Amino acid sequence: MAENRTEIAELGEFGLINRLAASFSNQLSSTVKGIGDDAAVIDLGEDYGLLTTDMLAEGIHFDLTFHPLRHLGYKAIAVNVSDIAAMNGTPQQVVVSLGLSNRFSVEAVEELYKGIRSACDDYKVDLVGGDTTASKSGLIISVSVFGRVAKDKITYRSTAGANDILCVTGDLGGAYIGLQILAREKQVFQADSNMQPDFEGKEYVLQRQLKPEARMDVVYELAEAGVVPTAMIDVSDGLSSEIHHICVQSGTGAVVFEENVPIDDQTVYEASALNLGPITAATNGGEDYELLFTIKPEDHPKLKNNPKITFIGYLTADKGKILLRTKSGTVLPMQAQGWQHLS
Numbered sequence: 314m315a316e317n318r319t320e321i322a323e324l325g326e327f328g329l330i331n332r333l334a335a336s337f338s339n340q341l342s343s344t345v346k347g348i349g350d351d352a353a354v355i356d357l358g359e360d361y362g363l364l365t366t367d368m369l370a371e372g373i374h375f376d377l378t379f380h381p382l383r384h385l386g387y388k389a390i391a392v393n394v395s396d397i398a399a400m401n402g403t404p405q406q407v408v409v410s411l412g413l414s415n416r417f418s419v420e421a422v423e424e425l426y427k428g429i430r431s432a433c434d435d436y437k438v439d440l441v442g443g444d445t446t447a448s449k450s451g452l453i454i455s456v457s458v459f460g461r462v463a464k465d466k467i468t469y470r471s472t473a474g475a476n477d478i479l480c481v482t483g484d485l486g487g488a489y490i491g492l493q494i495l496a497r498e499k500q501v502f503q504a505d506s507n508m509q510p511d512f513e514g515k516e517y518v519l520q521r522q523l524k525p526e527a528r529m530d531v532v533y534e535l536a537e538a539g540v541v542p543t544a545m546i547d548v549s550d551g552l553s554s555e556i557h558h559i560c561v562q563s564g565t566g567a568v569v570f571e572e573n574v575p576i577d578d579q580t581v582y583e584a585s586a587l588n589l590g591p592i593t594a595a596t597n598g599g600e601d602y603e604l605l606f607t608i609k610p611e612d613h614p615k616l617k618n619n620p621k622i623t624f625i626g627y628l629t630a631d632k633g634k635i636l637l638r639t640k641s642g643t644v645l646p647m648q649a650q651g652w653q654h655l656s
């Protein structure tokens with residue numbers, strides 16, 4: 314046994330998934346797309362069905378010392394809906410599974426479910442089932458979402474082309490900066506429990522971390538504008554990582570202009586206060602749950618006045634070569650930390 318042991322960290326998260334997936338092939342003609350995109354795609358006849366799952370584990374994805382249970386419930390739904398949004402689809406049903414330790418009271422679980430219900434209302438999805446079990450190592454929340462998309466509207470990661478314009482919704486880096494502030498305030502509190510956390514003026518970045526939104530609003534606005542992106546993914550692991558996914562799967566490269574990457578003023582200010590570069594938070598931070606997508610240049614006029622969308626660069630024919638042009642004009646390879654997530 315011992316000589317055959319490979320550490321998971323050696324492969325990284327994506328390497329591990331690829332290795333496990335290699336021994337599976339799809340047996341059903343209704344399985345249109347299996348592993349490798351934001352959601353699996355199932356042929357339902359007239360439409361495609363979309364199926365995705367994401368798990369949140371205590372101590373890995375959240376810390377209950379500062380994450381209100383209601384926000385956590387909301388986030389568990391939102392991050393899953395975000396993967397349906399990334400396929401240009403509409404979420405419909407969710408199932409929620411919980412691993413609970415005896416640390417939790419009925420009232421605490423009800424509080425979690427208030428957030429779940431609020432997200433179900435906001436995204437117009439029905440909670441239709443789940444599973445409940447005991448857990449010895451903290452709270453685990455696993456959510457799966459089923460959604461739908463018209464066959465001619467689906468957006469994969471693998472279908473972008475050279476010269477397509479790279480677009481991103483909202484702003485980036487806030488969730489990561491919010492997390493750094495929460496971690497710092499926790500340390501201060503642990504050192505001296507008389508110290509009250511200082512969250513004033515930091516509400517936006519904290520909300521980005523604790524209660525993110527899926528960009529279903531943009532999915533509807535793309536439909537209204539008559540635009541089907543050539544590729545789309547949601548920003549869960551950081552902009553660099555997601556651009557790598559689109560480029561590797563589409564066989565393209567990319568050029569990103571640092572000055573175009575949207576970063577909120579509060580993120581810039583708080584990043585500087587933490588001695589962090591705002592662009593690093595935006596490109597490698599993750600958990601923003603914005604949408605990254607590509608469009609044909611001729612569709613640019615249809616979106617150029619939408620304040621929720623920023624054009625950050627373009628794709629090239631240089632396969633896998635992803636470059637960042639900094640504000641000073643230097644061109645650097647764009648590193649993607651998300652590619653070594655478990656290491």
Ligand code: ADP
Pocket residue numbers: 330333347348349350351352353366367396549
């Ligand atoms: P996302 O960040 O969009 O949720 P992930 O990076 O988690 O996507 O997963 C990438 C792909 O790998 C998806 O198709 C996902 O369904 C699949 N995947 C992840 N973990 C496993 C696993 N343990 N077994 C099979 N497929 C997996």
Ligand code: MG
Pocket residue numbers: 351395396399546547549
């Ligand atoms: Mg995703």
